[in-house]
Amino acid sequence: MTGGVAAYKSVELARRLRDAEASVTVIMTEASARFITPLSLETASQNRVYRSLFDDPMAHIALPSAADLLLVAPATANSIAKFANGIADDLLSTCFLAATGVRTLIAPAMNRRMYENPAFRRNLDSLRESGVLQVGPSQGFLACGEEGIGRMAEVPEIIEAAAAALTPKDLAGEKVLITAGPTREYIDPVRFISNRSSGKMGFALARAARNRGAEVTLVTGPTCLTPPPGVLCVSVETSDDMLFEVQNRAGIDATILVMAAAVADFGPECRADSKIDKTDLLTLTLKKTKDIVATIGGGGRRPFIVGFAAETGQNPDRAEQKMRSKGMDMIVFNDVTEPGSGFDTDTNRVVLIDRAGRHALELMSKDDVADAVFDRLREIKA
Ligand code: C5P
Numbered sequence: 001m002t003g004g005v006a007a008y009k010s011v012e013l014a015r016r017l018r019d020a021e022a023s024v025t026v027i028m029t030e031a032s033a034r035f036i037t038p039l040s041l042e043t044a045s046q047n048r049v050y051r052s053l054f055d056d057p058m059a060h061i062a063l064p065s066a067a068d069l070l071l072v073a074p075a076t077a078n079s080i081a082k083f084a085n086g087i088a089d090d091l092l093s094t095c096f097l098a099a100t101g102v103r104t105l106i107a108p109a110m111n112r113r114m115y116e117n118p119a120f121r122r123n124l125d126s127l128r129e130s131g132v133l134q135v136g137p138s139q140g141f142l143a144c145g146e147e148g149i150g151r152m153a154e155v156p157e158i159i160e161a162a163a164a165a166l167t168p169k170d171l172a173g174e175k176v177l178i179t180a181g182p183t184r185e186y187i188d189p190v191r192f193i194s195n196r197s198s199g200k201m202g203f204a205l206a207r208a209a210r211n212r213g214a215e216v217t218l219v220t221g222p223t224c225l226t227p228p229p230g231v232l233c234v235s236v237e238t239s240d241d242m243l244f245e246v247q248n249r250a251g252i253d254a255t256i257l258v259m260a261a262a263v264a265d266f267g268p269e270c271r272a273d274s275k276i277d278k279t280d281l282l283t284l285t286l287k288k289t290k291d292i293v294a295t296i297g298g299g300g301r302r303p304f305i306v307g308f309a310a311e312t313g314q315n316p317d318r319a320e321q322k323m324r325s326k327g328m329d330m331i332v333f334n335d336v337t338e339p340g341s342g343f344d345t346d347t348n349r350v351v352l353i354d355r356a357g358r359h360a361l362e363l364m365s366k367d368d369v370a371d372a373v374f375d376r377l378r379e380i381k382a
Helices: 007-019 036-044 061-067 077-084 091-098 111-118 116-131 153-168 199-211 240-250 292-297 316-324 366-381
Strands: 067-073 103-108 138-141 145-149 175-180 185-188 189-191 214-222 232-235 254-260 266-268 287-290 304-311 331-336 348-352 358-362
Touching: 007 036, 007 067, 007 153, 036 292, 061 091, 067 077, 077 091, 077 103, 077 116, 103 153, 111 116, 111 145, 116 232, 153 199, 175 199, 175 240, 175 304, 189 266, 199 254, 199 366, 214 240, 214 366, 240 254, 240 292, 254 292, 292 304, 304 316, 316 331, 316 348, 331 366, 348 366
Parallel strands: 067 103, 175 214, 175 254, 185 266, 214 232, 254 304, 304 331
Antiparallel strands: 138 145, 185 189, 266 287, 331 348, 348 358
C-alpha cells in the first residue's frame, strides 16, 4: 500500500483476497499509514504488517521471494516513479526492486492531471514494457473534487485482475467465441418472448478463458452484468442478431465456440411495426428460431464446439443426443430444477458430456464450472 486516499479500499481488498483463499502480507509505506492504521490491515489480512526496512533486515528479500504476486494498491505517482527508476528508499520500493520473476500488478490512483502528466506517463509506460500489469484507474469523481480519470479500480476488479495474473496461460493462442444470456424475440416494439437466463454462466466462461490467456469475444443477449474487462463484448437482442454475429465471427477465426446462450427456441411468426392493441392480440402464432450451433456444427472448417443443455429433470441422454445431432464436440448438461443450479444462481451442478464419456461434477461456483469445462476441453483437444 502506498499513500493515497484510496488506501481505505485496501482494507476491504485484503479481506476479499483472504475470502478468495489467498494468504496476504501487507507492506505499508509511511504515507499510507497516515491514511489508514496498520492495525486495520493487520486485522483484515490476519497477518503481520511490514512498514520499515529495519523491522526485519531481510524482509526486502524474503517477502518478494515468498510471494506469487506483488500487488500495489493504491499505487501513487511517487511510488510508480520509484518503481520505474529502480529507486529503493523504503521497504516497499526495495521489495519491488527485489521482486524480479514475481508477477506484479499495480492499481494506480491519483489526480487526473497527475495521471495525464507526461513525466508520469513515461514511468507508467516503462513499467508496462517491463511486464508490470495494471488494473484501472477508472473515470469518476476524485477525492480532490475534480472529475476525470484517476480513481483506483474497485475491489472486485482488482481481485479479478489478481486472479488473471495468477492463472497459467494454458489457452494462449486460442480464439474463444462465447455466447451468453437470453435472446428476445419481438412481438411488437414493446413486447417480446424471452427466458430466465441471467448470462452468469457465459460471463464466467469469458472470464475463465481470458484469465487462461485466450483472446475472447463474448456475444451476449440482454443481461444486468458488467462486461468483463479484457474481453471483446458484442451486445445483441434477437436470435437472428446472435446468429449473424456468431456466423461472422466463428466462420473467420474462432478456434473454440462455447454456446452458453439460452437462445429462444420460438419467436412470433411476424413482428408488428407498431404496438398491437391488446384487444387484437388474442392468438400468437409462433415459429422455430434458426439453430445457431447446428449451422456452425454442420460446417466444414469449424471450431471446437461446446454447447449447453438446460433441462428440467435428470436427462443427460437427451443432452448427449443434442450434442451429436448439432455437431458439437462437448455438451454441458444441467438440471435447472435442482436447488443451486441453473438460472440466475451463482452455482451450478453439471455433467460434462463428450464423445469419450460423461463426467458428473459436484455443485460448484459457475467460475469453477467454467474452469472445469476448459480443463476437459484441453484434455479432449490434446
Ligand atoms: O435449446 P437447446 O436445449 O436445444 O440448446 C442446446 C444448445 O443449442 C445450446 O448450446 C444453445 O446455445 C444452442 N442453441 C442454438 N440455437 C438455438 C437454440 C439453441 O445455438 N436456436
